[in-house]
Amino acid sequence: MTDRAARPLIIGSGIAGLYVALRCRELGLRPTLVTKARLEESNTRYAQGGIAAAIGPDDSPARHLADTVRAGAGLVDRAAAKVLTGEAPKRIADLVRYGVPFDTVEGHIALGREAAHSRSRLLHAGGDATGYSIEETLKRHVLAAGVEARESTVLRALRPGNRDGPVAVLSAPNGTAVEVEPPRPVVLATGGVGSLYLQSSNPAVATGEGISLAFRAGALVSDMEFVQFHPTAFAQEGAPRFLITEALRGEGAVLRNEAGERFMVDRHQDAELAPRDVVTRAIEEEIARSSIRHVFLDATALPRDLLFARFPSVTSFLLAHGVDPSRERIPVAPVAHYMVGGVTTDLEGRSSVPGLYAVGEAAATGVHGANRLGSNSLVEGLVFGERAARRLKQPVAGGPRPPAKVLSLELPFGEGGPQEGAMFEEIRSRLWEEVGIERDAPALRSALERFGEIERRAGPRGPDELPGRVANAALTATLIARAALARTESRGVHFRRDFPTPRPAWRRHLGVLLARPTRRAA
Ligand code: SIN
Numbered sequence: 370m371t372d373r374a375a376r377p378l379i380i381g382s383g384i385a386g387l388y389v390a391l392r393c394r395e396l397g398l399r400p401t402l403v404t405k406a407r408l409e410e411s412n413t414r415y416a417q418g419g420i421a422a423a424i425g426p427d428d429s430p431a432r433h434l435a436d437t438v439r440a441g442a443g444l445v446d447r448a449a450a451k452v453l454t455g456e457a458p459k460r461i462a463d464l465v466r467y468g469v470p471f472d473t474v475e476g477h478i479a480l481g482r483e484a485a486h487s488r489s490r491l492l493h494a495g496g497d498a499t500g501y502s503i504e505e506t507l508k509r510h511v512l513a514a515g516v517e518a519r520e521s522t523v524l525r526a527l528r529p530g531n532r533d534g535p536v537a538v539l540s541a542p543n544g545t546a547v548e549v550e551p552p553r554p555v556v557l558a559t560g561g562v563g564s565l566y567l568q569s570s571n572p573a574v575a576t577g578e579g580i581s582l583a584f585r586a587g588a589l590v591s592d593m594e595f596v597q598f599h600p601t602a603f604a605q606e607g608a609p610r611f612l613i614t615e616a617l618r619g620e621g622a623v624l625r626n627e628a629g630e631r632f633m634v635d636r637h638q639d640a641e642l643a644p645r646d647v648v649t650r651a652i653e654e655e656i657a658r659s660s661i662r663h664v665f666l667d668a669t670a671l672p673r674d675l676l677f678a679r680f681p682s683v684t685s686f687l688l689a690h691g692v693d694p695s696r697e698r699i700p701v702a703p704v705a706h707y708m709v710g711g712v713t714t715d716l717e718g719r720s721s722v723p724g725l726y727a728v729g730e731a732a733a734t735g736v737h738g739a740n741r742l743g744s745n746s747l748v749e750g751l752v753f754g755e756r757a758a759r760r761l762k763q764p765v766a767g768g769p770r771p772p773a774k775v776l777s778l779e780l781p782f783g784e785g786g787p788q789e790g791a792m793f794e795e796i797r798s799r800l801w802e803e804v805g806i807e808r809d810a811p812a813l814r815s816a817l818e819r820f821g822e823i824e825r826r827a828g829p830r831g832p833d834e835l836p837g838r839v840a841n842a843a844l845t846a847t848l849i850a851r852a853a854l855a856r857t858e859s860r861g862v863h864f865r866r867d868f869p870t871p872r873p874a875w876r877r878h879l880g881v882l883l884a885r886p887t888r889r890a891a
């Protein structure tokens with residue numbers, strides 16, 4: 370192994386980035402962990418419901434596998450899901466060893482329930498502060514292990530390198546202090562795209578540029594049409610769209626419409642615990658026919674003590690916003706939540722670009738199919754993070770098999786125009802309105818046209834110019850809309866009004882690849 374190969378650059382500090390960095394260090398490598406904000410700021414920090422693993426006496430990895438496959442609507446890569454569900458208990462044991470304070474009942478780890486899980490299998494910590502507890506614990510270990518951690522450092526580009534990996538270009542958040550790293554393995558643990566949507570449960574850092582930069586560097590991306598929406602975020606005018614965890618429904622909270630009716634009962638045998646996409650669309654239908662822009666989550670039948678002890682983050686947020694959930698119904702509406710697709714990888718994190726890895730939400734292994742089962746994402750970061758760390762220790766050439774269908778996308782160089790906030794906000798609005806919970810061809814075409822115009826105006830003028838925030842957002846939005854337009858069916862979280870049912874011919878993954886860098890647009 371070359372000296373450079375032993376010094377992987379890990380981008381992103383959620384569960385996947387922290388865990389890969391820690392495990393690389395423990396395996397004798399010298400990783401550098403880079404994050405654009407503070408080390409602890411990531412989507413992981415806000416994860417509430419839990420982390421899924423079949424550790425209960427009535428559970429097994431085979432049951433967890435069956436639930437994962439069922440939720441994925443015919444597209445789950447079975448080998449990936451077998452790895453996820455089979456290795457999850459071992460990775461949970463690692464977290465216990467590191468000291469994550471999982472909640473217990475009578476000396477045993479307590480297990481909660483979420484939609485589409487046939488068993489209670491969600492470990493949680495601090496009630497609904499699961500992500501926070503994991504993030505803080507891993508961060509402590511990363512620092513104690515002597516991992517070099519660089520905050521406020523942004524990945525600006527990935528350029529051709531050598532067998533060790535690509536050349537990463539880094540800078541300060543304001544674009545100054547540009548550094549060009551020598552070729553070394555790069556692990557994208559940059560998370561998802563949620564905050565590119567106007568309504569989102571994600572923190573502002575979740576803007577998906579790991580995916581767009583990998584794409585610009587020639588990496589295959591796939592499953593980009595599958596953006597998961599979470600049915601229940603707080604929906605009070607002027608307040609943040611704070612996530613109201615699905616685990617609350619797992620404990621018995623129910624959904625009611627404006628008239629007070631439990632509308633999920635007639636829609637699905639599992640009522641409020643139906644798969645997320647089903648609940649999301651049902652809420653949208655209720656909202657469309659009501660005079661208000663939300664429905665209600667009713668937790669008033671739950672014992673007050675349980676409600677406040679099990680869900681301290683949610684209940685304190687609600688109280689601070691004037692809602693006592695033990696007495697009042699909570700206004701809720703869907704928000705963008707999780708990117709199922711991303712940089713296509715094999716089961717060891719290797720992308721189609723030598724030395725470029727992706728792990729966690731930024732990666733697409735096919736493990737979630739067309740719809741992720743709740744709480745499978747934190748554990749995904751650990752399971753595939755461990756595998757990537759081991760592969761980094763013993764690098765061997767390899768990578769993913771391309772999906773059954775691959776589109777090629779031309780990306781002309783742009784005018785290098787200013788990265789204006791108004792354009793960024795327009796992308797967020799259009800993604801929400803035109804590439805949102807329900808899509809159709811005219812809306813997708815209109816969105817694509819505008820994202821293309823923005824990319825042409827704000828995109829880099831040539832291979833040496835660094836893409837800015839708006840150009841990256843426009844490209845990520847294009848990848849989502851392009852894949853959504855191509856998939857002429859509805860499946861999992863991807864719903865087309867003009868093709869409302871699944872089609873057997875579409876039981877396959879869809880990839881997108883850069884056609885070739887082209888000249889500057891005329
Ligand atoms: C939730 O707590 O409802 C979200 C969990 C997840 O998306 O995995």
